[in-house]
Amino acid sequence: MVPPPSFTAQLLNLFAAGLLLISFAMLSQxxxxxxxxxxxxxxxxxxxxxxxxxxxxxLRHLYFSAGLTLVLxxxxxxxxxxxxxxxxxxxxxxxxxINIPTTMLIGVGLVIFAFGLxxxxxALATTITRNTLGIALxxxxxxxxxMITRRKAVTQVMGFLAMxxxxxxxxxxxTYGMPMVVELGIAxxxxxxxxxxxxxxxxxxxxxxxxxxxxxxxxxxx
Amino acid sequence: xxxAPLVRxxxxxxxxxxxxxxxxxxxxxxxxxxxxxxAPPLLQPWRTLRKLFWKDATLAEHASPLFRxxxxxxxxxxxxxxxxxxxxxxxxxxAWVADAIALVGLFxxxxxxxxxxxxxxxxxxxxxxxxxxxxxxFLAEPALLMVFFNAFLISGSTALPSxxxxxxxxxxxxxxxxxxxxxxxxxVLLAENARLxxxxxxxxxxxxxxxxxxxxxxxxxxxxxVEWASALKLFNYACLGFAxxxxxxxxxxxxxxxxxxxxxxxxxxxLGAAGAVLALVETVSAKLRIFRAPEFLAMAxxxxxxxxxxxxxxxx
Numbered sequence: 001m002v003p004p005p006s007f008t009a010q011l012l013n014l015f016a017a018g019l020l021l022i023s024f025a026m027l028s029q030x031x032x033x034x035x036x037x038x039x040x041x042x043x044x045x046x047x048x049x050x051x052x053x054x055x056x057x058x059l060r061h062l063y064f065s066a067g068l069t070l071v072l073x074x075x076x077x078x079x080x081x082x083x084x085x086x087x088x089x090x091x092x093x094x095x096x097x098i099n100i101p102t103t104m105l106i107g108v109g110l111v112i113f114a115f116g117l118x119x120x121x122x123a124l125a126t127t128i129t130r131n132t133l134g135i136a137l138x139x140x141x142x143x144x145x146x147m148i149t150r151r152k153a154v155t156q157v158m159g160f161l162a163m164x165x166x167x168x169x170x171x172x173x174x175t176y177g178m179p180m181v182v183e184l185g186i187a188x189x190x191x192x193x194x195x196x197x198x199x200x201x202x203x204x205x206x207x208x209x210x211x212x213x214x215x216x217x218x219x220x221x222x
Numbered sequence: 223x224x225x226a227p228l229v230r231x232x233x234x235x236x237x238x239x240x241x242x243x244x245x246x247x248x249x250x251x252x253x254x255x256x257x258x259x260x261a262p263p264l265l266q267p268w269r270t271l272r273k274l275f276w277k278d279a280t281l282a283e284h285a286s287p288l289f290r291x292x293x294x295x296x297x298x299x300x301x302x303x304x305x306x307x308x309x310x311x312x313x314x315x316x317a318w319v320a321d322a323i324a325l326v327g328l329f330x331x332x333x334x335x336x337x338x339x340x341x342x343x344x345x346x347x348x349x350x351x352x353x354x355x356x357x358x359x360f361l362a363e364p365a366l367l368m369v370f371f372n373a374f375l376i377s378g379s380t381a382l383p384s385x386x387x388x389x390x391x392x393x394x395x396x397x398x399x400x401x402x403x404x405x406x407x408x409x410v411l412l413a414e415n416a417r418l419x420x421x422x423x424x425x426x427x428x429x430x431x432x433x434x435x436x437x438x439x440x441x442x443x444x445x446x447x448v449e450w451a452s453a454l455k456l457f458n459y460a461c462l463g464f465a466x467x468x469x470x471x472x473x474x475x476x477x478x479x480x481x482x483x484x485x486x487x488x489x490x491x492x493l494g495a496a497g498a499v500l501a502l503v504e505t506v507s508a509k510l511r512i513f514r515a516p517e518f519l520a521m522a523x524x525x526x527x528x529x530x531x532x533x534x535x536x537x538x
Binding site: 007010011013014016017018020021024028099100101104105107108111112115131132134135 | 395396398399401402405516517520521524525527528531532535536
């Protein structure tokens with residue numbers, strides 16, 4: 001029998017599983033408001049796992065990225081998004097393109113695919129978190145699915161942000177995070193992106209009186 | 223075979239039978255507190271049972287023997303299930319007789335009987351309830367099995383006592399797969415015991431009810447047995463949950479009466495906590511449309527499958 005992994009590794013696996021669980025919860029959530037809260041929770045778990053990796057590997061710069069995540073993805077972005085949703089009155093998402101059980105089935109398939117994909121990479125990695133690379137990839141793919149199957153602009157942005165979470169987690173598990181400059185750049189990009197997309201939401205609603213992006217697919221006849 | 227193990231087994235079953243209505247009463251109390259109502263006393267379910275046992279039974283004109291037999295079958299299966307599930311100790315003779323898969327079969331037997339009895343009288347409500355119950359049941363059963371498989375994979379055995387002993391064994395290991403299985407199990411528990419997102423336990427005459435619709439024709443001692451059996455079912459599910467996800471505190475194979483006492487106290491604490499959590503879940507969630515129920519249970523099934531995947535692929 002294999003000896004059980006160290007307690008830190010177990011805890012990291014648990015956090016990774018929690019992130020995956022939340023990804024699935026987001027995939028099956030119809031209410032935009034709950035979706036945002038779930039996103040905040042995902043950020044919080046990400047902070048916990050990053051801090052744990054920083055502590056166990058003794059890396060100072062990872063504490064900074066954990067703090068950055070805490071400020072940006074747990075506090076600031078959910079707050080901005082909640083206010084946006086309130087002002088846009090977009091609490092409910094319309095029915096997704098594919099029904100939810102089917103989406104979940106696709107999700108399970110993607111998890112298997114992601115694990116298969118990550119196997120050779122994690123065999124080469126030497127970090128304590130190498131097992132969780134598959135989960136990180138799965139989170140990214142699930143966020144993709146969310147962006148594809150949802151119709152409303154707000155939920156698509158949520159998918160985009162969840163994907164960023166997945167990428168961050170992948171970076172932490174494969175190579176103990178990215179250089180500080182890159183991370184700062186990404187954080188700023190995400191923040192600015194959300195601001196710009198928030199402005200877009202208002203413009204889209206002004207034009208079509210709805211946030212349903214299917215309206216954008218029609219050609220104008222003039 | 224000496225008499226001592228049988229006495230212990232009997233004591234465990236009696237404990238389960240007496241605690242089950244109290245558990246229902248505790249959940250009702252917690253719900254009332256959470257909803258700012260004055261709570262019914264803890265012993266209320268017991269009083270209801272006593273009242274029902276004293277009354278004279280009325281039977282519908284066209285009731286077949288099956289209708290009269292069903293309450294006893296229901297009660298019997300649930301008592302047997304209570305004997306199989308390790309509630310306070312793992313070294314009871316009945317616990318080794320059947321594994322968890324047989325247990326699922328036992329629950330299915332009870333479900334078939336109550337559905338047939340509900341259709342037996344031929345009222346619209348009974349048939350309606352029976353059909354809905356079968357719909358919920360056939361979706362909940364595979365999910366429950368998948369939850370069990372998660373625990374089986376870790377412990378390498380399908381017998382509940384050895385699963386419990388393996389999971390409670392000293393080197394404390396976190397199993398991420400059990401987190402998935404735990405969420406799935408709670409969903410199955412809610413669906414199978416006619417609790418809130420699927421069925422409203424507080425209602426007695428509503429078009430959307432499931433369990434109550436099936437037992438509408440029962441009265442007096444039959445109704446008492448049916449209600450007691452459903453209380454036992456919830457108790458059994460709760461104990462299954464404890465066995466799989468919080469197995470600590472159970473008396474193991476070679477421990478004295480002191481350990482059993484500790485186990486009983488642990489059981490009471492766990493029941494108290496579980497009741498409060500159930501009441502909270504029921505207070506914050508609204509009843510789902512009946513056609514959302516397959517989606518709810520499909521999610522439970524997929525979560526359990528995900529647990530299996532995480533276990534196999536993460537190697538943890």
